[in-house]
Amino acid sequence: MSRITRRGALIAAIAAGLVLAAPAAAQAHVGVSPDAVEPGGSAVLTFAFTHGCEESPTTALRITVPEGLASVAPTSDSEWDIAVERADNGLVSAVTYTAVTPIPSGLQGAASMAVQLGEDAPESLAFPVEQQCEIGVNEWVEIAEEGADPHDLDSPAPVVTVAAAAAAAAESRTDAAHAEHSDAQEQTSEAAPAGIILGGAGLLAGVAALVVSVLAYRRSA
Structure with a gap:
């Protein structure tokens, strides 16, 4: 292998390592699921992580609970x-x-808690998390400003959206499904009489053909 070829292979390997490392770094946070709850609704929130403080094992999570929960x-x-x-x-x-x-x-x-939203719950609920490890502490407390991308933060806090829009969209989809089902039932009901009439006409035609056949047989006999 030439020197130029070896140098190209080395550069490619380093670039590949950086590409693989970037997603891993981006995923280094404490996530929450579900990340959206209907206004006045309830949910079991699960806070999950797959990392320590650098490589140190996690010993505790302290989760601060925001106002707006009943x-x-x-x-x-x-x-x-x-x-x-x-x-x-x-x-x-x-x-x-x-x-x-x-x-x-x-x-x-993963650690979880059941929550019930209060009537005064804001549009989003941030849950700052202190991740304690055998060596070191991670503070997941940053909250993105309006219009900013939370993925750009170094230490984002888990956030739950109070999703009125999502609830309305789900209700709209349900109404549309019911309307489609009703239309299908109406079409079936309308088609049924026509099917009965056509079936009866076919039966009469069959009987008439049978009578003609019998008369023709008798005449020939």
Whole structure:
């Protein structure tokens, strides 16, 4: 292999490594699912991650609960010890999930809580997360400004959208499906009498042909 060929192969390998590393870096955050809830609705929110602090195993997640939730119930899980903090009004203000066994970087960890949205819930709910590790801490607390792309942030907080538009769209799709089903039923009902008439006409024609055949046979006999 010539020197130029070897140099080209080396450059290609480095470029490929950078391409593979970029998505991995972009995915290094704490995500939440589902990321949209209907106004006044409820959901079980799952906060998941697949990384530590650099390569250090994760020992705990402290999730700050935003205002606008009527109730919060952390999910009991054998993987976590759970501690709940409450505000002066008695509502849950933060939940700390401490891993029974530290979660190595590269394995998925997940903690969940059931939430009920209040009537005063804003259009989006941010859940800042402090990821504690055996060595180091990750603060997932950044919130994108209006019109900005949250994927451009270095340490984005998990965000749940209060999706009135999504709920309306789902209702519209349901109404459209019902209307289509009703149209199909009407078409079937309209087609039924025509089918009966045509079927009866065919039966009469068959009987008439049979009579003609019998008379013709008798005459020939």
